[in-house]
Amino acid sequence: MSLLSIQNLSVSILGDDGIARELVSSISFDIAAGETLGLVGESGCGKSLTAMSILDLLPKPQASRSNGKVLFKGEDIGSTNQTRLRQIRGKNIAVIFQDPMTALNPVQSVAQQIGEVLRIHFPEQSRQQHGQRILELLREVGIPAPEARLSAYPHQLSGGMRQRVMIAMALACEPDLLIADEPTTALDVTIQSQIVRLLKGLQAKNGMAMLFITHDLALVSQVSDHIAVMYAGKIAEYGKARDVFATPHHPYTQSLLAALPGIHHQAKSPLLALEGQVPAIENMPSGCRFANRCRYVAELCHNKTPLAEHISETNTVACHRWKEIRS
Amino acid sequence: MTGYFVRRFLLIIPTFIGITLLVFAITRVVPGGPIERMMTQIQLGGETGSLHRSQGGGTLSDxxxxxxxxxxxxxxxxxxxxxxWLKKVLQFDLGxxxxxxxxxxEIIKERFPISIFYGLSTLVLTYAVCIPLGLAKGMYHGSTLDSWSSAVVFLGYALPSYxxxxxxxxxxxxxxxxxxxxxxxxxxxxEFSAWGKAKDIFSHxxxxxxxxLAGSFAVTTLMMKNSLMDNLSADYMRTAAAKGLSRSESVRKHALRNSLIPVATSFGSNISLLLGGSFLIETIxxxxxxxxLGYEAIIERDYPIVMGILVISSLLYLLGNILSDICVALVDPRIRFGGGRGA
Incomplete structure (x- = not known):
């Protein structure tokens, strides 16, 4: 049994005109205990909405889960009551957000903010125990001189340090699953690799699973066991990270990888880019959402939504013509 | 930071001298001072006959x-x-x-209890109403309560108090x-009993x-509401939810305290309200x-009283401003004055 199983999840966005439109449209994926799923896609494709809907952290009432199940260890947490959901949040499933500048409360100290998670989920422990644990966590996430940082406020820390504090906060209760929503996007490149290495190390140590959301293909290839490539609210391709990168089947994945400049890329030669634009949410095509930009588009693509088809035992692709394209 | 506040306290001295010197100078140049007043009074009093007239039409000798x-x-x-005058003030003699x-x-002291009663009641009631009302409006933005209370509050703000x-x-x-x-x-x-006295003051x-109060609700209520709404939509509120806090807990422990910061900082400057009092309302x-008292003193050119009220109110105002800064530094760890460190 997988640790987390998302089945036919849809998320709707309420427009200014009062009409709810499905942005994330019936997507499914599984995460096994201890493994990492990389959720990749361009900005606005619904990665974060998908992730936030797992713990019902969507910005309401603008966004809401309109369909689908979220199973965590077999328990349907998508339809459970708020009390149960609160027990899971922070304890079994923790979240790291994109921007550590704003995700921390600016007027509370590091110790207060990490301590809060412990107070919520381990109220039976003493203050001393919590204090010990906070120090231990700060040490684990590689914050130098943790004793001196306890009383620091977020504005006194650098971006990388703040993200480390966020990670310490997320790891406080040793969760089974960590949702990392673009944890490195707001950081500069050298700090990015430090944070990714830290996350991988902690994951190996604690044996937790991770849902790693990013638009950085190079990063996701380092981190993930499995990859789900999202396009306009649907999963285009899903499979083992190595397979997807070695032999992409979906035309979108192919274009993405082709657009990635390699180390042998000739200087000043033009970069490959995907023509066209993502369809606006107001006029999503009824067929394949990628049809207007696809090189291999056929009549069928405009009329019928492609369903996920198995390429191999684990890998799937949502394309009508994947067999023809391959050959 | 202590250094900063010491400097602020020392700055009171030149500011105070500036304010009082300016008003003192004005009292010297405007026509109709106390002597002219006295002369007209004597003229109108009809007892002028006994005094021999001096040059210039006056009734007093040179x-x-x-x-x-x-x-x-x-x-x-x-x-x-x-x-x-300043030397006397320093010896607590206002003339x-x-x-x-x-x-x-003595004259000002007599009026103190009345003004402080109204000032304090206004101050306390303003905060007692504005903070809960602003919070409720922020939590239920767009509700019937929100719209109706806005209508009432703005009506009070728009109508002149008199x-x-x-x-x-x-x-x-x-x-x-x-x-x-x-x-x-x-x-x-x-003649009333203690209870009767309290009731009498209350009914008056x-x-x-x-x-x-009618006009004083709008600003603080709206400040409270906007500040709460800003904080409710802040990213750290989502973090709080992701930690496992319930909605009401995260509002209380995170959004509430942060949204009180701007309101708390306005408290210091409101201290001067304590002795304010509008002469229009007091007249009505x-x-x-x-x-x-101040209004009459100006009309009657009773300059010592004008200056006396000025001394007290300007000192209160200057101290209130410093109090505001202290409030800011106390509630918001991001604010550090003078040290140069921090944001």
């Missing part, structure tokens, strides 16, 4: 004029008489009223006779307090407060 000028300190150049001949301090005062008197004291017409206490106040205070309700 020697008498000189004596009067010396008495009021008008015989010296402005700066030196300002220095004399004597030219109208009542009583010490200024219009409200007059309307209240005509309705509740004239037409329905529910509350007394004015005054601070009834004439037979001394209801209408003027409403007139004072016949309340003998500082506002009315």
């Amino acid at each position: 020697e008498q004029m000189e004596e009067l000028k010396r008495y009021y300190g008008f015989d010296k150049p402005m700066l030196s008489s300002y220095a004399i 004597h009223s030219t109208r009542y001949q009583d010490p200024v301090w 219009v409200i005062g007059i309307a209240l008197i005509s309705l509740f004291a004239g037409y329905w006779d529910m509350f007394p017409l004015g005054g601070f206490v009834s004439d037979n106040y001394e 205070a209801v209408l003027p307090l409403i007139a004072y 309700f016949n309340i003998d407060g500082i506002g009315l």
Whole structure:
């Protein structure tokens, strides 16, 4: 049994005109205990909405889960009551957000903010125990001189340090699953690799699973066991990270990888880019959402939504013509 | 930071001198000072016959004029008489009223309880109403409560306080006779029991307090509401939810405290409200407060009282500003004055 199983999840966005439109449209994926799923896609494709809907952290009432199940260890947490959901949040499933500048409360100290998670989920422990644990966590996430940082406020820390504090906060209760929503996007490149290495190390140590959301293909290839490539609210391709990168089947994945400049890329030669634009949410095509930009588009693509088809035992692709394209 | 506040306290001295010197200079140049007043009074009094007329149409001899000028300190150049005045102030002597001949301090002191009663009630009631109302409006933005309270609050803000005062008197004291017409206490106040006294003060205070308060809700309520809404939509509120806090807990522990910061910082400057008091409302309700005293003193050119009120109110205002800064530094760890460190 997988640790987390998302089945036919849809998320709707309420427009200014009062009409709810499905942005994330019936997507499914599984995460096994201890493994990492990389959720990749361009900005606005619904990665974060998908992730936030797992713990019902969507910005309401603008966004809401309109369909689908979220199973965590077999328990349907998508339809459970708020009390149960609160027990899971922070304890079994923790979240790291994109921007550590704003995700921390600016007027509370590091110790207060990490301590809060412990107070919520381990109220039976003493203050001393919590204090010990906070120090231990700060040490684990590689914050130098943790004793001196306890009383620091977020504005006194650098971006990388703040993200480390966020990670310490997320790891406080040793969760089974960590949702990392673009944890490195707001950081500069050298700090990015430090944070990714830290996350991988902690994951190996604690044996937790991770849902790693990013638009950085190079990063996701380092981190993930499995990859789900999202396009306009649907999963285009899903499979083992190595397979997807070695032999992409979906035309979108192919274009993405082709657009990635390699180390042998000739200087000043033009970069490959995907023509066209993502369809606006107001006029999503009824067929394949990628049809207007696809090189291999056929009549069928405009009329019928492609369903996920198995390429191999684990890998799937949502394309009508994947067999023809391959050959 | 201590250094910063020491500097701020020291800066009170030149600011205070600037304010008082300016007003002192104005009292010297505007026509119709206390001597002219006295002369007209004597002229109108009909006792002028016994005094022999001097040149210039006055009724006093030159020697008498000189004596009067010396008495009021008008015989010296402005700066030196300002220095004399300032020296007296430093010895806690505000001089004597030219109208009542009583010490200024005694006259002001008499009005203190009344003004502080209204000032304090206004201050406390403003915060007691605005903070919960602003919070409720922020939590239930767009609800019926929100729209209706906005309408009421802005109506109060838009109507001048004296219009409200007059309307209240005509309705509740004239037409329905529910509350007394004015005054601070009834004439037979001394005969009441303790409970009766409290009730008497209360019934006299209801209408003027409403007139004072009507306009003061809008700013703080809206400040509270906007500040709460900003914080409710902040990213750290999502973090709080992701930690496992319930909605009400995260509002209380995170959004609430942060949204009180701007309101708390306005508290210091509101201290000067304590002795404010609008002369319009005091006139309408016949309340003998500082506002009315100050107004009459200006009309009657009773400069020692004008300067005396100025001394007290400007000191309160200057101290209130520093208090504001202290409040900011206390509630917001991001603010550090003078150190150069931090944001």
